[in-house]
Amino acid sequence: MMIHKRLIGTVSESKKYVAGNVALQWCALAANLTMIGAICRLLERLYLGNVRAEDLTMTAAIVMFTVAVRFGCSVGAARMGYLSSRAVKKTLREKIYGKLLRLGSSYKEQVQTSEVVQVAVEGVDQLETYFGAYLPQFFYAMLAPLTLFFVLCFVNVPSAIVLLIGVPLIPMVIAVVQTWAKKLLSKYWDQYTALGDTFLENLQGLTTLKIYQADACKNQEMNEQSERFRRITMKVLSMQLNSIAIMDLVAYGGAAAGIIVAVTQFRSGHVGLGGCLAVLLLAADFFIPMRQLGSFFHIAMNGMAASDKIFRLLDLPEPEQKTAAVPDDCSIRCEDLHFSYEAGREILKGLHLSFPKGSFTAIVGESGCGKSTVASILMGRNRKCAGSVTVGDVPLEEISEESLMKNFTYVSHQSYLFKGTVRENLRMGRPDAGEDAMWMALEQVKLADFLRGEQGLDTRLAEKASNLSGGQCQRLALARALLHNSPVYLFDEATSNIDVESENDIMAEIRRLAMTRTVILISHRLANVADADQIYVMDHGEIAESGTHEELLSMEGQYAALWYAQQALENYRKEGQR
């Protein structure tokens, strides 16, 4: 298909600019025809020797006028091209952005971040040329030869017919080229996004690569990948150059055929000198628009490959928009919860969990047993889980993301901190937080002293807060969470990088929080969970034991064993410090 209906329908605003562009180009053509007609008539009069003074001034006036019109038209057409590019970029980027918002925080389950970035930036840029240049040219390239044919029919029919017949040869060449161009271009795009993926990942992990001296090996890998990309790029370029050469051959060959017919007609006296000259001057114009279309065609193909990617993104199934809100009774219950990331490897194997409103519940268990998976399900991610999760009496899957995020605060061991000031990061938790409230939260997480030594709330953070220590990042994330002031809190190893003394202080704050809020705490350090109202011990996706600390100890099972082991270790450490 040379015209992508859905694409045009998506950016229907650009239709009027495309039409305006075509109309202006057509006006320029009409002006050109008038000018050439006037010049040829004058030359014929000169040849015949019956030229009058007013013929000269008249022709000069016509030439000046038509040149001005052509100039105006080409400026206007460029402006139209610009306007439609702008409409395209704005509409498509808005659509992509809106789509991402509707996909919500779980978009990563369906599409990779780097692909989204490439499609939204590079892909949309490709389409800019599709709408700004290719589409108008597509219509103009059909309109122009027909117009010229119509005009030249008054001059000399045989040459007009020969010229018109030559024109469709160009799209035929294009069609032949298209069949293999399409395959090549889709391969090109695959390689391009793959290279982007690798580059982004290696850049983000550069420190790690250096530490393990794996950068040389990754470098090698990337070199190979870029070599493949180079090769496919060269293939695409040579395909484009070759097809342009063939099109040139057809275009100028066709023009030559028309000129030969015109000259023969002139010799046999079927057409005057002026008419013959007009055919000579206009012959190439029959083909130039088509030939131009052919060179835009590759841009269009690129654009269409990009648009396939854009539509794939826009067509991703969306979670239906939910309307229910978290009820006042925000007790959470999980019944027979099953979940697997990939088929055949079940991570959660029928969990029954209950987190009553205002209770302090802990989840412990070996690394990899599925604790964080439970947390992300409670936060509305990993929607493909089986079983039921209810908040009060409302099923979790009916609660809107907005309400869930307002009522559930999730703090992981690596919460995202943004580039900017401490104040800006804290205000994300509560936009109207006053200075006092912010300092109080910072005191609670034992970060206030450190910040007083810096620039206080104006202390600047680098991207991902890379200028803070791991523990400081966790404290700041905790302070932000405390400011958020929601009825439910989920802490997933939120204090894992903090020294034991400060951790004990922060845990005291969390316990205080648990007196008024529902707190779910995931921690590998059992001392943190000992005074929880209920402790779930997970093992390979199942609940092995549950109860209070005392109950669990008296069971003398997994929990008790782990508790005594950790106690021994901590006592040993304390003795070591003495």
Ligand SMILES: Nc1ncnc2c1ncn2[C@@H]1O[C@H](COP(=O)(O)OP(=O)(O)OP(=O)(O)O)[C@@H](O)[C@H]1O
């Ligand atoms: N995005 C994912 N895709 C596929 N498998 C995953 C994904 N995330 C986690 N898993 C798998 O699910 C299992 C449970 O992971 P989870 O993160 O819930 O463990 P965890 O109990 O939080 O462990 P830890 O104490 O180390 O944080 C692991 O075996 C892990 O390999």
Ligand SMILES: [Mg+2]
């Ligand atoms: Mg985890």
